[in-house]
Amino acid sequence: MPIRDIIIQLFLGKDPGPLQPQDWASIIRVLRYQQCLARLGWRLRDKGLLATLPDYVLNHLKNAELIAQKQYHQVQYEAKLLNRLLKPLTTNLLFLKGAAYSLTEHANVGLGRTYSDIDLLVDRPSLLRIEQELCLYGFFAEDLDEYDQKYYREWSHEIPPLRHGNRGTLLDVHHNLLPLMTGRAPDIQLFFRHTQQTSAGYFVFSPAAMLLHSAIHLLLSEEIKHGFRDLTDLYLILEQYQSPDFWQELLLLATQSGFASELFLALRYNQKILAFDVPPQVWQQLEPYQPGKFQQRCLDFIFMRKLQPAHPISATSADAIADFLLLLRGHYLKMPLWLLLKHLSRKFSRQMLSAVFGSNIFDKKTDQSSQK
Amino acid sequence: MTFNVRYLNLPPFCFEIRTDISKVAANLQHIYGDTLSCTAQIPDYYLTLSAGSGLRKYIRPQARFLADQQEPFKPIEVDNGFALLEWGMNWCIATTEMRFVIVHAAVLAKDGKAVLFPAPPGSGKSTLTAWLAFNGWRLLSDEMALLIPGTNTVIPFVRPICLKNQSIDLARSWFPEARFSSVAKNTHKGDVVHLSPPADSWLQNTVSAEVVAIVFPKYNKAQQLEITALSQAQAFMALAENAFNFSLAGAEGFHTIVKLVEQCQNYEVTYSQVAELAEFLQQDVLPYAHP
Numbered sequence: 086m087p088i089r090d091i092i093i094q095l096f097l098g099k100d101p102g103p104l105q106p107q108d109w110a111s112i113i114r115v116l117r118y119q120q121c122l123a124r125l126g127w128r129l130r131d132k133g134l135l136a137t138l139p140d141y142v143l144n145h146l147k148n149a150e151l152i153a154q155k156q157y158h159q160v161q162y163e164a165k166l167l168n169r170l171l172k173p174l175t176t177n178l179l180f181l182k183g184a185a186y187s188l189t190e191h192a193n194v195g196l197g198r199t200y201s202d203i204d205l206l207v208d209r210p211s212l213l214r215i216e217q218e219l220c221l222y223g224f225f226a227e228d229l230d231e232y233d234q235k236y237y238r239e240w241s242h243e244i245p246p247l248r249h250g251n252r253g254t255l256l257d258v259h260h261n262l263l264p265l266m267t268g269r270a271p272d273i274q275l276f277f278r279h280t281q282q283t284s285a286g287y288f289v290f291s292p293a294a295m296l297l298h299s300a301i302h303l304l305l306s307e308e309i310k311h312g313f314r315d316l317t318d319l320y321l322i323l324e325q326y327q328s329p330d331f332w333q334e335l336l337l338l339a340t341q342s343g344f345a346s347e348l349f350l351a352l353r354y355n356q357k358i359l360a361f362d363v364p365p366q367v368w369q370q371l372e373p374y375q376p377g378k379f380q381q382r383c384l385d386f387i388f389m390r391k392l393q394p395a396h397p398i399s400a401t402s403a404d405a406i407a408d409f410l411l412l413l414r415g416h417y418l419k420m421p422l423w424l425l426l427k428h429l430s431r432k433f434s435r436q437m438l439s440a441v442f443g444s445n446i447f448d449k450k451t452d453q454s455s456q457k
Numbered sequence: 458m459t460f461n462v463r464y465l466n467l468p469p470f471c472f473e474i475r476t477d478i479s480k481v482a483a484n485l486q487h488i489y490g491d492t493l494s495c496t497a498q499i500p501d502y503y504l505t506l507s508a509g510s511g512l513r514k515y516i517r518p519q520a521r522f523l524a525d526q527q528e529p530f531k532p533i534e535v536d537n538g539f540a541l542l543e544w545g546m547n548w549c550i551a552t553t554e555m556r557f558v559i560v561h562a563a564v565l566a567k568d569g570k571a572v573l574f575p576a577p578p579g580s581g582k583s584t585l586t587a588w589l590a591f592n593g594w595r596l597l598s599d600e601m602a603l604l605i606p607g608t609n610t611v612i613p614f615v616r617p618i619c620l621k622n623q624s625i626d627l628a629r630s631w632f633p634e635a636r637f638s639s640v641a642k643n644t645h646k647g648d649v650v651h652l653s654p655p656a657d658s659w660l661q662n663t664v665s666a667e668v669v670a671i672v673f674p675k676y677n678k679a680q681q682l683e684i685t686a687l688s689q690a691q692a693f694m695a696l697a698e699n700a701f702n703f704s705l706a707g708a709e710g711f712h713t714i715v716k717l718v719e720q721c722q723n724y725e726v727t728y729s730q731v732a733e734l735a736e737f738l739q740q741d742v743l744p745y746a747h748p
Contacts, residue, residue, distance in 0.1 A: 110499045114525065118525060141499060141501075145501070147556045148553050151555035151556065154707075155707060158707075397526055
């Protein structure tokens, strides 16, 4: 059985049959790359399957789980601070994605989930005050060149990422789910109506809105690195929260906000890759949003590759084509043509220079004191 | 040049190392000798030291370090590639191996009793380590002490000793027969050489030891041996500062360090002669320690 299928079996709590040490080495390598090691550790423990595993596997799972646990606690601290600082400045203050998964009590999607930044969603008019306030408390924007600054300020849906000077915490402050100039940015008030408050007092999306946001994010990406992690995010939300009310809320929000086709695809790949059972009524309601046959085949070509537990060492030329198509599609869906051409020509020229002069020519010169 | 793939079995970890830089391959062979193997093993980490791509391969060539697909450091001059690999290995362990409490310290043992030498760079720790390792002590670790949480037990992680600047010539004069790597010049730590520890340390690289003393060394060439006993609180603070993953190890890490300072003799020692420090340890510390 190919490694990717073994990983899927393990994630689903099924027996993949006897595994050799070499298989485990590959499984650990792929999962570490996919940032899913701690998640698998939690899944296996939950299903009582840890006891039989070799020490090699237990050691790596334990390392990853300890890091995930630490982050799980750390985010509570950051959230408390952010809530206190920013609540007076904005009507809506929502935690999104990874941080939201951790902050939502008893959410399986938050267990063993790691992330590199904390995503916030706030009211657009409050952005300036928020940025100033965060600055006072040690969160500063990284050095950006003029092009990137302009990109963020004019075309994006967030301000440049802020990093805390001491703790290194990275903060992404958004005012919408998608860049405004894409024409796909939803009326964000719609999403603000689908929130829940945790018992610690933080606001996050309701499970249905959480799922839809996660689907939008994944299906409109121009680059997918941790596709399996992202797919299992969706799976874990669906598995835990599905109910007639959940489906109703999800379908309503998806159609109102114009993301029904993204939802369709998210469900399709959960069914195809992870054998998730989508109720027939849901398929029925999403039928009008199903892509045409040819388009569907193209999308399957891309996503059936990118959402597997894959690793670049086993990438084929078909995977490279899928990457390229994904890049084109992601940009095409999110940028007006004139901007796309401008943006791609800049990125392409930088790639050419990197190919000729080595991939580090755009690194800013800094001292190397961080090397140990 | 094509990639040369080797497996470096350094208990408790195994590294797969791919490199297309001949100087790195030569240093690996020289420093690690028989520990290096061509037969496939089950690696914990997948490291690549590559000369980069494109024109950069030929004009002012660089060495790039990759841990699987991650590149945590900026490239370095190609001649310094081996030092970058050593630091990269440290980085992998310090950022991943949370099942240990990891202290930035050298560990050496005599008669099964281990002494922890935590110290910031410039304290002469590595020179001291080299001297002890070649004078009847067994090296468990030069840079990072791996403690099993909740115990005083150190798991050896035997690696070459990282010597800097003036200590390079000193070590060469002390141990002319030993195996030294080529010099990495003008790195962020100055000139750096790696020294392979003696055979005995390599042979016992799976034999753990109990820590009985914590000694914070401070080299000062103008000073006689000066020994200060540290209170447990002082030792705790100083040790916690040197713990790589102290914040990550959380409560378990805290309790481990507390227990360690409670059960150990704790000293700060200023010295100019390594032999005098060794004598102090052998006559006044080890005999009174009961692991």
